[in-house]
Amino acid sequence: MNRVCIGCGSRLQSLDISREGYVSESKIKTSDYCERCYKIKHYGEFSVLKDKIDFENVITKINNDSSATVVFLIDLLNVNTESVEYIKKFKNNKFILLTRRDLLPKSIKDKKLIEYFKTNFYDTNNIMIVSSVKKQNIDEFLLEVKKQNISKIYIAGLTNSGKSTFINALLESIGKIPTVTTSALPNTTANFIKIEFDETLTIVDTPGFVLNNSIYNYLNYDEVKKLTPKKEIKVKTFQIKPTETVIVGNFFRVDY
Structure with missing residues (x-):
């Protein structure tokens, strides 16, 4: 019987760790989550899959x-x-x-x-x-x-x-x-x-659609977390003078 991960929907398999649905052979009959989803859920660790979504x-x-x-x-x-x-x-x-x-x-x-x-x-x-x-x-x-x-x-x-x-x-x-x-x-x-x-x-x-020009395509897990707000956004005003620049982390800058 083919089992699927209840976290991401992938068919569970123990042959290729780099592909969706991987779980160790010892857990494939008992685990509800693939290894990738388990690590995301419990440790906040993320891995990129080879499989591309059509x-x-x-x-x-x-x-x-x-x-x-x-x-x-x-x-x-x-x-x-x-x-x-x-x-x-x-x-x-x-x-x-x-x-x-x-x-x-x-x-x-x-x-x-x-x-x-x-x-x-x-x-x-x-x-x-x-x-x-x-x-x-x-x-x-x-x-x-x-x-x-x-x-x-x-x-x-x-x-x-x-x-x-x-x-x-x-x-x-x-x-x-x-x-x-x-x-x-x-x-x-x-x-x-x-x-x-x-x-x-x-x-x-269903799988989320990906925009080709999305900034998420160029960021790692920690960077995405920094850019993702977790509470109500507060408006702040910055005044900059000629020749001055506002730099936001290592993501972007605003020149006068």
């Missing part, structure tokens, strides 16, 4: 499941037109979730954020703001799913949009133990992960 194939598989709904997550700190291009590729019923609300100043109203997104990026009535960390609108989202009689949802989005964290928040909301691997570094989900949420709803986690 994202067009991911989209095709989802589109072939025409009765399902795509829930597309967009990080409010990383709203861009390339995300919208991915949204447009899905033929299914779509639901947009703007995530990581807890990182933006409370002075910014949710209604204003939604209006800005609909006006400048993608106009839809199926849109909601959520915070998986603060559990904001998690129950409201589930109520909307029930209201629309949705029985299967694919969780999609760019890498680091908070997909796995959102799924774990959904599981916690009904008292289930979170199982999907979460990490600050992109692409911890390597394959489809099917989760029977309850008697009426199936959730499928």
Whole structure:
């Protein structure tokens, strides 16, 4: 019987440590997680896999499941037109979730954020703001799913949009133990992960889409953690004079 990692969805194997799903032969019949997910979950260690994800194939598989709904997550700190291009590729019923609300100043109203997104990026009535960390609108989202009689949802989005964290928040909301691997570094989900949420709803986690020009492509695990906010962003003003430069770590600089 083929077993899969409950953290990333990869088929467990003990032949090649550099490929997805690797676990030592002594643990392959008992472990729920591959070695990579286990190290991410317990030690914060991350390793890069040889296997490349075919994202067009991911989209095709989802589109072939025409009765399902795509829930597309967009990080409010990383709203861009390339995300919208991915949204447009899905033929299914779509639901947009703007995530990581807890990182933006409370002075910014949710209604204003939604209006800005609909006006400048993608106009839809199926849109909601959520915070998986603060559990904001998690129950409201589930109520909307029930209201629309949705029985299967694919969780999609760019890498680091908070997909796995959102799924774990959904599981916690009904008292289930979170199982999907979460990490600050992109692409911890390597394959489809099917989760029977309850008697009426199936959730499928999918690999995060990667942007070719994303800064994450050039950073290691520690650097990504430094750049990833963990609490509400506070606005700060810096005044610089001619010939002065503001340097932010070893990431970028701002010249006068």
